[in-house]
Amino acid sequence: MRYLLFASHGKLAEGILHSVEMITGKQENVWTISAYVDEEKDLHSQISDVINKLGKEDELIVVSDIFGGSVNNEFMNLLGDKRIHLIAGLNLPLVIELVSMRNMETDTLRLIKTALSNSKNSIKYCNLEIEIDTEDEEF
């Protein structure tokens, strides 16, 4: 089974899941970690709780909020575990790419590379976009 985990400083992760489900419908096998919200909870143990749910053949694609941030750094320490794939830079277009392709693309490396390149291309300065004049299409 291939699982997704969104992880962030504060509630971005759970917020982004809420937004994704609004657009793509209810998602199964997607987890979130909102770090440092509850002072009782330690990030390290929040992560362990998730990793412990994985079976031997499972895969986990983690999307953390920012490269170099403490949340991402925690996951960096786990990359010796080959079941875990880590992407930094949580954002809605990226996550939508991942959830909509994850059951179609069996090659995880290709899934991640495609999702990254498509979503990078969706960050736009819209003022320039509307200058582009495209031809009207006909039947």
Next chain:
Amino acid sequence: MIKLLRVDHRLLHGQVAFSWTQTLGADCILIANDDVPVNELRKTTIKLAKPQGVRLVIKNITDSIEALKSGVTDKYKLFIVVESVADAEKIVSAYPEIKQVNLGGVKAREGTRNISKAVNLLPEEEELVKKMIHQGVEVEIRQVPSDKKINAKNVVN
């Protein structure tokens, strides 16, 4: 062939465009609307929302009906999007080959009733929905293809 006619007040946008086109296997989208062809900014925005690899045709309601009747659309797996129930009913009545109508989003206005999630209808719009159902059209409510279909027959008054 007509895959689906969808009512969505936001017309073509983001993932909705993508997921519906993909699920339907559509190769052509028709935006049937009287404002978009003459509203450059709105037209540009819709063109930018077009999924890759499909044709996007934008026509007013009269020209849309004419195109459908003429047969030029027959070779496509066509996905039609309109912004209102009234526009949907005009097209369905003029072109009875359309057998399935999806209500995706109709925003709340003065006097509307929330019949399901994102669908808010005026009493006269409910009448139009019933008229389409009587003509043998399946009218269903779903925002995204993976949602469970709600049959409009069961929720209109």
